[in-house]
């Protein structure tokens with residue numbers, strides 16, 4: 307069964323369940339309850355006020371903040387490094403404004419993200435000559451993503467700390483998510499915890515299930531940035 311069909315099927319069941327908790331506890335509270343009844347973890351059922359839909363491939367995700375969040379960069383690098391959230395905030399920040407587009411047919415136009423350029427973290431770690439690609443892992447324990455090294459070095463690829471100029475919420479993958487502006491939003495791994503330089507592209511979670519490894523948006527400038 308395709309993901310879209312599954313979403314349609316789940317929508318009927320979960321919508322009724324969800325109305326009361328949504329009102330009582332707000333969007334994130336609703337999401338927490340929805341993700342418990344939806345064992346598949348595909349909870350992108352209702353648009354929230356910002357136009358985004360919630361996605362997770364697991365039922366519950368631990369919360370991380372400045373006290374316990376870490377981002378590890380390792381693999382084919384000279385200087386494996388672990389960053390805390392305050393350390394990431396202290397690095398030079400970039401702002402990228404682009405349309406967010408999900409393959410399921412929703413979009414949020416002109417969305418600002420800020421964060422550290424992935425290129426800066428790769429340079430700091432010192433990519434070895436055998437390094438050709440980057441693999442991303444998440445503290446949800448399940449989702450993965452990948453980019454070629456060339457894609458990863460684009461200036462519109464961020465280790466994002468803010469979305470719409472506010473700290474990224476837990477529901478949207480905070481405190482730190484990947485943002486790959488020129489590609490479909492499935493490339494933008496939420497709850498990012500690991501960046502590993504590899505010698506070839508390792509297909510990510512959805513890519514093992516049929517999505518394109520190169521997730522370029524139709525209007526993407528594949529050469530610039």
Ligand SMILES: Nc1nc2c(c(=O)[nH]1)N[C@H]1C(S)=C(S)[C@@H](COP(=O)(O)O)O[C@H]1N2
Nearest residue numbers: 358359360361362363408449478491492496
């Ligand atoms: N860890 C993780 N990252 C993820 C996903 C996911 O299920 N888990 N879904 C992807 C997909 S398909 C989309 S469209 C966006 C959704 O982000 P949002 O929940 O902030 O709208 O996250 C992407 N990153």
Ligand SMILES: [Mo]
Nearest residue numbers: 408409491492
């Ligand atoms: Mo998506």
